[in-house]
Amino acid sequence: MMRPPCSLKVHMRCSILGLFDISIQERTFGVRFYLEAAWHDPSLEHALHGVDLKDVTIEPIQSFTTKKLHINFKNAQEEVERVEIDGPQLHFPQSVPGSEVAECWCCFLSGDPHTVKKVGSFGSNDWVAMRGIFTVKIQQAFDMSHFPFDEQLLYVSVQSRLPMPMDDQSSTAAEPGRLEVEITPMDNSLFKVNTFEDDFALSGEYTLSDQISSTLVPVPQGLNRRGHWARLRVQFSVKRLPNYWVLNFVC
DSSP states (O other): OOOOOEEEEEEEEEEEEEEEEEETTTTEEEEEEEEEEEEOOHHHHHHTTTOOGGGEEEOOOSSTTOSEEEEEEEOTTSOEEEEEEEOOOEEOTTBOTTOOEEEEEEEEEOSSTTSBOOSSOOOTTOEEEEEEEEEEEEEOOOOOTTTTSOEEEEEEEEEEEEEOOOSOTTTSOOOTTOEEEEEEESOGGGOEEOOOGGGEEOTTTEEEEEEEEEEEOOOOTTSOOTTOEEEEEEEEEEEEOHHHHHHHHHO
16 A cells, blocks of 8 residues: 655744845845744654653754754663654755855744743644744845836745645655645744844845735646645835935935
């Protein structure tokens, strides 16, 4: 019997921490942001049964693209055991190659995914989470049709390197044991902008909107989904200050 593909539903939240180096000529901008990806993994409830999380460590990761998370724990005989679980393999498809700087870590979250869980047993309502602070240079097109009164919609896409689940399993043969990933916002209200002016080196030319939203990028219906990936877009806008531009042009 073929084992059905395993599906991870990855919940995300994001906070934009800084925005810098908006370049119309290069069609790039720099952004610094906090990103969290959390999901349920039923296998951990069995693997960590009766183990206190104070005796559990998750090995460090270098980026969100990691394929496996490695978890070490002490069993009842005080021997160290190791279990590995699949990661959603997340990356930023718009990023300029070599521009990403990341500080990443992993943790467990309680049933309320706002709280880090450090003690007690891992339960069915608990989460595994990857958290990171990223600085990335992003490529995208700019709309200059209303320059110098333009407002630019900027966005960061987060995408899995694994395929999405298929609505119609009969339309495409599922590979045995294939891991599939679905991405969803944890809570749209948790997608926010940190509006401290010192964190946004916009040189006075732009002002930052305090609104940020997330958009799920749908996969077209009725198509073979091989090659279609789970994606989430976090978007925000900056508005050019025309007085600043005119004054600098005249001077």
